[in-house]
Amino acid sequence: MKVDLFDFELPRELIALRPAADRAGARFLVVKGNELEDRQVSDIVDYLRPGDVMVFNDTRVIPARLTGKRRDAKIELTLHMNAGEGCWKAFAKPAKKLKPGDVINFQDKLAAEVLEKGEAGEVTLQFDRQGTALREALDEVGVMPLPPYIASQRPVDEQDLSDYQTVYSEKDGAVAAPTAGLHFTDELLAKIDDAGVERLTVTLHVGAGTFLPVKAEDTEEHKMHAEWGEITPEVADKINAAHARGNRVIAVGTTSLRLLESATDEQGVTRPFSADTDIFITPGYRFRCVDVLMTNFHLPKSTLFMLVSAFAGFDNMKAAYAHAIDEGYRFYSYGDSSLLCREDQICRK
Structure with missing residues (x-):
């Protein structure tokens, strides 16, 4: 596909330079096909079912x-x-x-x-x-490696040491935060537990390549930088068990999704994984594992905007982003978030 298809105009003032004061109070756009709902992140519990599994990336950002x-x-x-x-x-x-x-x-x-x-x-x-x-x-x-669209507008400071780290981060190695996870607080995680949803962790050490612009004219000419990830046998078994009983796998962030899709075969079976992945997901990709995706708002012409377009539908995401811009949603790493239902199975509670 032509990379220019994934371009859009984003007002500079919508680039978030700081996170919301209340992580879970950030705005939350729920995309169900061509239906859009304006909520806040703490409302995610309303879209979960007992027995679902949520998969979080427990990587920890280093001063890279x-x-x-x-x-x-x-x-x-x-x-x-x-x-x-x-x-x-x-x-x-x-x-x-x-x-x-x-x-x-x-x-x-x-x-x-x-x-x-x-x-x-x-x-x-x-x-x-x-x-x-x-x-x-x-x-x-070293200093905290804030994305260039933030670092170019202000210096890194002490507040970023906590702001740019998820509350459940554990394993050193990332040089960029898995930013969908920045919205979670201990209180929200407790509510998810109370809803009967199982929380699982995987590790993908996010690389700075995630911020690189796509310079090719066609997506087939772009080469992804590899990142190391791990899914334990226990986590793989729990993901397969959730699907076997008819529950959903909800990926928190594109990093979790890319790792899960890398570890899942054509039959939809997730295997233990400990290796590099350079998976590049664009429209036309057939998803094997993830049913629902929570993710922030991404850059124009970025590999991540291509991924969400593949997941929820190109036209749906174009409309969703136009709505987010019109409504003043905050974009990128410190910005607001969204919940995307896979195009081939519109999700409802």
């Missing part, structure tokens, strides 16, 4: 944005994928000044050697430490 020096040249880096043993893939700016063998120093507290240069500013780095020692160094020299 670094500023260092190669000799006297300033280099900005955003880590995006852990390659193991102190080795990371990163986006560098300016990348043209770097070559394999260069060493970048970060406040004399951390150093990294450039091993390889890739395309679109990507480099592979070998840090001078690994494991806990590297994580502690990143805490000292």
Whole structure:
């Protein structure tokens, strides 16, 4: 499909620079085919059924944005994928000044050697430490990697350390938050439990590639950056059991959805998973696992807007986004949220 089909005009003032004061009080657009309902996130319980399962991504964001020096040249880096043993893939700016063998120093507290240069500013780095020692160094020299559409308008501050992290985050490794999950509070999670819904967690370490614009003219020419994910055998069994008894799988965020779809076969059976995934979902994709999706509002011409168009229907999502803009919904990572019912099975309670 032509990428331009997924373009739309978004007023700059609708880009949220801070989250709602009450996470669960953010606005919530429920999309059921061509039917739209304006609610708030705490109302999600009204759309759940006893026996449903909700799948959350428990990844935890690390301070992955670094500023260092190669000799006297300033280099900005955003880590995006852990390659193991102190080795990371990163986006560098300016990348043209770097070559394999260069060493970048970060406040004399951390150093990294450039091993390889890739395309679109990507480099592979070998840090001078690994494991806990590297994580502690990143805490000292790194900052929270806010998306560019926020970071370009204001500096990162202490409030972002909590705002840009889900309350259930557990496993270090993401360099971008699974933002649909930012709306949940402990109180809302308790209400979901009381509704008889089972909460499951998977892990997908979200990479900075999620923010990269699609530069190709056709979706078939775009290459996704890989991200590492894991679904345990126990979680896979519970997802399959939910479908077997006629209940729904509700993905909290596109990250959870992409991992679940990566781990589910053509027969709809979800398997344990521990690997990289670069799944790219566009209209025409046949969903195998996820029945309902909770997700924030995404960028024009982004892979995520393509994904939600595939899930809920291209025309439906065009209309939903036009409604959201007209009604002043707040967009992107710190913005409002939506609940999408899969086009081939309009969901009702």
